[in-house]
Amino acid sequence: MASEQADFSGLDRAAVLLLSLGEDQAAEIMRHLGPREVQRLGVAMSKLNRVSADQAHAVMREFREKIEQQTALGLGSNEFLRGALTKALGGERANSLIERILHGGESNGLENLKWLEPRAIAELIKLEHPQVVALVLANIEPEQAGEVLHFLTERQAGEAMLRLAALDGLQPSALRELNEVLEEQLSGDSQSVQVSSVGGPKVTAEILNRVETALSSSIMEHLRSQDEELATKVQDQMFVFDDLINVDDRSLQTMMREISSETLILALKGTNNALKEKFLSNMSKRASEMLRDDMEAKGPVKLSEVEGAQKEILQIASRLEAAGQIQLGSGGGEQLVG
Template identity: 30%
Template sequence: MAANEQQTALLAQRLAKNRALTGVERAAVVMFALGDVHGAPVWDQLDDLEIRELSAAMSSLGPVAPETVDDLLIDFVSRMSATGALNGNVESTERLLASLLPKDRVGQIMEEIRGPAGRTMWEKLSNVQENVLANYLKNEYPQTVAVVLSKLRAEQAARVLAILPEDYALDVVRRMLALESVQKDILERIEKTLKTEFMAGLSQSSRRDAHEQMAEIFNSFDRQTETRFLSKLEEAAKESADRIKQLMFTFDDLAKLDSAGIQTLLQEAPRDRLAVALKGASLSMREFMMSNMSSRAAKMLTDDIEDMGPVRLRDVDEAQAGLVGLAKDLAAAGKLAISKSKGEDELVY
């Protein structure tokens, strides 16, 4: 058994020894752990029934051991960040929903997913960019393309036809004009081909790397939570932990900005938040920041830091996270360049 498999098995044993939780109770633990700030986007995605059921589970959850909470969250992070850890399909989705929602609600959702012939697939296809769809269809038999375009909105079909080679598009138009009602089995066959060949490939090519997503989540943690999770993830899945650390952009990485970049950041940063951020920074980081200021500005900032007295670690973390967020915004606007190491040409944000 590989090292990662052994670590996963050990974690599963620990979960089994802790209090047995139902699916909705596990979700309740996660929502409590996320809190109001990080949990808000999740609540926004739930309907009234889901909110009521999850709220009921949270209100009756009772005490949960810290190790149970840690194990549940680490198990989730490990599965999300490990390559191939998740296999999304109709069956696995139905099993997951069955552990969280009432049976009748699961049946309703799965019926919508499987849907009557054509419904779900054509709705999905209507959201695909016309040039992407045209590039795929140009290799198909014109009669098949005629059927597909006849199922789309008129404006979308027109844009696809305009992109296709002219002679080929005219052939498709002639076939659409002569098109009669399509037999159900032919339509289902076309749907199946679109689903297995086109939509599956499109989903795979556009799927974001799970490690990148997890790195962003870890960047949002406070310092203590980040350290705790990384430590435990290193025990459970060291390769995933190392990959996440490589992708994370932290306050200490600001020292890798070039002179122009750090000066731009310092000009945009609120002075009071900068002082709080540097209050809990290392001496080398403080010196780096000060060396890119005028002597007068550096002196004023030093005085601000000395005069503020003790500062809560949470406030320092928030101020430092604010500077990291500001750096990312400036990079997105093209005002500075962020790289993971000095002298590296590749931009990571």
């Protein structure tokens, strides 16, 4: 990536590309994206300002170079599809989508939930038994599940996450019944359920990593009050911002190419000196000096802004790890308190 794009995340570059293509071509591309991807791109496009001609040209040049590297259409298309979707969506979500595409499958009731807004999902399940809520949360993306929790009451969220953490499998007949109910509510066609293992401490931790600190702490307190051993298993699977100190330099550098300067400044304002130096030592001397100056000039910031920036970086880290681009190592560690 050219130096003039140093502050552009992958999402920013996609937004610049679409804006450069013009309305008609951008609209044609966005027709092939899911609602959540379109929403994220729309927000990124609306926030872009003062994009220079050199920056736009650099994005277009990178796009052209990547296209030119591809083989002729139709040759190795399955491998290309698998690789492209894995990079775009992460391993687990890509595998699910690839199987449906390559084997002619269609979305079932649980899969259709992934296309709904979090508020709509919460409305759909808020009167259901906590076990049902847990199962639904286990079958949507962790980021989406984290957003759904915000539209449930604190008690509902805590009870659902308790059951999710203890969930390590389900009888196919029970899952099929839930799927049929969801399909009926969503006016979908009946399809067979092809979901293997669901839930467990790891899935619970992935969701909690994506919610606000206050809600995450509240849910963890509820888990501990009900099952201390289970809560410990969840905590051991959680990857918090301080754990980035153990990430290897190459992985950290890959991450930093996806993180905007403003997000990094906010995130580092609320962490320890060792982790700050970890990030700064993986930057050029000039870039690290500029970042230090920017952090000093920023002055005091709200704790919620710091936590939000740190969550954003952790989401980038999780996505890159799922795509096999970085290694994060094992989770664990203490939650930040400010």
